[in-house]
Amino acid sequence: MSERPEAWPVLDHAELAPMIEYVNRVVQVAGKYSLDDPFEVGWGNIVLEVSPRGLRTPTFRRKGATFTVHYRLLDGDVLIETDRGSRTLSLARTSVADFFTAFCEAASELGIPHPGTTQICEIPAAPSNFADDRDERVWNAQSARLMWEAFDLAADGLEAWQAPFLGHRPRVGVMWGGFDLSSTRWRPNRTKPGPEGPPFMRNAQLHAYVSVGFSFDNTHSDGTSPLDIGMYAYIWPQPDGLSGCNWVVEGADWHADLGLALLPWQDLRRLPDPHGAIIGFGDAVYDAAVQTAGWPTDLLGPRVDGWHMSEHQPTENVGQQG
Template identity: 70%
Template sequence: MSERLDAWPELDHAELAPMVDYVNRISQVAGKYTLDYPFEAGWGNVVLEVTPRGLGTPVFRHPDVTFTVHYRLLDGDVVIETDKDERRLPLTGGSVAAFYQAFCDAAVELGMPRPRTSLICEIPDSPATFEDDRAERTWDPHAARLMWQAMNMASSGLEAWQAPFLGHRPRVGVMWGGFDLSATRHRAQPTTPPKDAPTFMQNAQLNAYVSVGFSFKNVPDRPSIGMYAYIWPQPDGLEGRSWGVDGATWEADAGLVLLPWDVLRRTEDPHQAIVMFGDAVYQAAIDTADWPSDLVGPRVDGWRASRTPASTLQHMHG
């Protein structure tokens, strides 16, 4: 038990909240570039990858410059890399406004466009723009490492859950608006978003989907860290179901299935528990919302298959 708990660290909401809030804001700066690219169902085009050292954007290919931005949480800096040169911006202190100015200055020097908007989105009670956010921030290396470690471990489980799905499934990654790690499965079933929903939700909810993910702030106005899931549109019949892992519960008021981090890390195999949690949510979609069961293929061991005589023979003659 002690080895497992050491591997899956204890996460304290109060300790991590200031850093989560800071990284959420600055990650939106480079995240804005993803909005210039073709829209994928459920905003699959915008996610930031969980890298070996932090969070990375996709590669952006402009006519005059190709670039990527890497928020290196384990190093306390942001690396902007282009086909011509690179710049490193330290995150040792300062404000969001100061970071945004430094980022834009570096972008101009590297021949990149500035982000087309500086609006801060999906953060309640936030200043309107990056330029307006002048509160002084403190970089906490320990909190940054815990954040990365949690997202890295959750990513591994979510990627394993997604692997056998045969339908549209954007890559697992961080939605930089709400700052949640997301894995979604989509089906071609047009839906009607609520008319009073913000534009980004109107676009996200054009078709049915199942979402499973990890968040440092699962429920608004309630300290909570862990896995979440929901089915859009929300079907009836979710009360009283089993969600694959003891301690996972349906929270009707939030419209979410929740698996708290502290419960997850105490399971016998947290990685497999994420897969079981996701499978239970998808089974609920099958049972209550007529999702097709044949969109999920078998889970196979590719490495074992690659060592069979038939595979070896085929490789030799290929």
């Protein structure tokens, strides 16, 4: 049996790119069901859980079926599980179009409606619909494991960072459109969305937030300047003064042209405590929001484990992070 890696893996985008492109497409198939559910601020309702075997949807409840879809990256298949039964679909040597057809057939057998749309979104180079993506995909188990390890390790750090925040914070998970691992803190300050962009993006900009996440995408928005795989962060609306902030973790820096603070994976994995570095990076981003955008400090509780809280009475210092 495989053991949890002691060292954080090397991630080479060129080697991982074919699998990233494939998985990003197929997770959108089941991800579409989340659009039928009530909208949560910042699209917190849509994220995929990083599971022990891959990526899993929330539990969906539809008339006649309660179900989840589990993209098992470590097994090379997709498990559709319902109260009526289950079906397993292979991801080996198939096209996105063939997978979509097989998925819809299995869903019908289990009493699940077809996804509400066939559109592939947020992938500029992809065909517009699942049925048009007929390139044969070859499953690479090693790349799939590396993708899962990166998501799993990053999620562990981001969940620890999120724990003490007392405001609205959707669960840490993978946004199936952009295929980034997202961790977001919100406050109920109404903001004005930017003038451009699709409705879903503008609806995510209705309130102020701080976002810290992980992404495999190493392409600048202009398609020319390569970026590193790794952690990213930004503050919406973007305040002035971020170029002078201290990002605390070695390798982290502000990139004004992108509007992002970045911590490359290649730097993160070499640090003595990468897990702690993710937490430190997130804390630095929140501190920057406090300093430059007036975010409150009283939304932070203590950062301690559950055993501590089960054995100690609350104190006047519960607003301080440990």
